[in-house]
Amino acid sequence: MSKHPRFFIDPSQVNGTKIVVTGDDLRHIRTVLRKEPGDLLTLLDGRGAEYTARISVAGRDEILCDVVEQEKHELPGPHITLGQGIAKSDKMDWIVQKVTELGVSTVIPLVTERTIVKVKDEEKRIGRWQKIAREAAMQSRRLDVPMVGEITKFSRFLELPLLRPSLARGEQEGSGSLPSGTLKLLPWEEGTRPLKEVLQSAPAATHIVVLIGPEGGFSTAEAASAQDKEFLAVSLGRNILRTETAAIVALAVIGYEYK
Numbered sequence: 001m002s003k004h005p006r007f008f009i010d011p012s013q014v015n016g017t018k019i020v021v022t023g024d025d026l027r028h029i030r031t032v033l034r035k036e037p038g039d040l041l042t043l044l045d046g047r048g049a050e051y052t053a054r055i056s057v058a059g060r061d062e063i064l065c066d067v068v069e070q071e072k073h074e075l076p077g078p079h080i081t082l083g084q085g086i087a088k089s090d091k092m093d094w095i096v097q098k099v100t101e102l103g104v105s106t107v108i109p110l111v112t113e114r115t116i117v118k119v120k121d122e123e124k125r126i127g128r129w130q131k132i133a134r135e136a137a138m139q140s141r142r143l144d145v146p147m148v149g150e151i152t153k154f155s156r157f158l159e160l161p162l163l164r165p166s167l168a169r170g171e172q173e174g175s176g177s178l179p180s181g182t183l184k185l186l187p188w189e190e191g192t193r194p195l196k197e198v199l200q201s202a203p204a205a206t207h208i209v210v211l212i213g214p215e216g217g218f219s220t221a222e223a224a225s226a227q228d229k230e231f232l233a234v235s236l237g238r239n240i241l242r243t244e245t246a247a248i249v250a251l252a253v254i255g256y257e258y259k
Contacts, residue, residue: 004052005033006042006138008145011049014067019043019053021063030058041065046144048073073143078183078258079207081106083157084247085214086117091244096129098244100136100146102251103259107133108149110157114216122151154222158229163209182207184231187250188223189240191233195250198234199257208254212247 007025021029021043029035037058043051043065049072053065082099086092086109096107107129109119119125129148137145152160163182183205187195199205211218211226218226227233236249 004040004042005029005035006044006141008046008134008138009043011045011047014045014049014051017067019051019065019067021065022061026061026063029055029063035063040068044143048075048143050143075144076103076259078205079105080251080254081108081162081207081209082247082251083108083110083152083154083209083211085110085112085154085212085218085243086115086119086151087214087243088117092117092129093132095244095247096132096148097136098248099251100133100142101140102248103142103255104146104251105144106147106149106162108157108160109151110154110211110214111151112154112214113219113222115214116216117214119151126150154218155225158225162207163229181205182209184209184211184226184229185250186211186218186223186226186231186233187236187246188213188233189217190223191235193232193234195234195236195253196257198232199254205258208258210247210250210254212243212250214243217243 007021009019009021013020029041035041035055035058037055039055041053041055043053049070051067052069054068055063056066057064080103082104084095084107087095092109099107126148133146133148163184183202185195185198185208187210211231223233236246241249
């Protein structure tokens with residue numbers, strides 16, 4: 001793996017064998033790293049393309065690079081969507097950072113019955129979380145950056161198209177392996193089936209959706225609504241975990257079983 005400084009770019013910044021770098025990355029490359037023409041960078045488009053690029057022009061408004069080498073990587077699966085009840089203080093920042101390191105693909109901040117936080121400037125907050133995800137993806141040397149979606153009410157989340165197609169309910173309750181599709185998980189204090197067992201029964205799942213409640217967890221009505229939508233109530237162990245701990249544990253177990 002390349003040891004050159006790594007930065008994410010939008011595919012639109014690539015034009016044949018030329019790449020243009022702008023924005024915060026430009027300032028970091030010029031001011032912090034003090035890179036000059038002739039120096040090499042590793043640039044990733046977030047879709048599996050990795051470019052080794054040589055700086056040709058280091059201007060004030062943009063850096064022009066020539067592609068030296070290009071590799072195409074397959075992004076690791078399964079696709080993991082985390083529906084996370086918004087946590088208070090800086091816990092949500094921490095959750096986004098850590099689940100990015102653990103391989104999450106999409107984070108949807110959820111407003112639930114027991115959500116304490118009142119987000120006033122949603123666009124600014126989502127932008128902050130997206131920036132945290134990008135920085136964590138760079139630090140952990142990921143090939144892609146998770147998407148942080150818009151703040152969504154719990155009831156609306158259960159109706160999102162990303163929850164389909166699902167694994168058949170009858171097959172979920174059986175003892176054999178499950179077919180490919182979307183595996184929907186509800187870590188909950190009343191869940192009795194260990195998460196590890198459920199994951200091992202679905203080795204071909206291509207998309208996993210995990211629901212984590214805020215401080216205070218999900219209400220009984222919310223848990224029932226999720227199970228009506230074929231979410232499996234699973235256990236993360238005997239102890240009751242904080243919201244930020246539950247997210248980390250769930251993603252870590254998924255990573256161990258699938259990665």
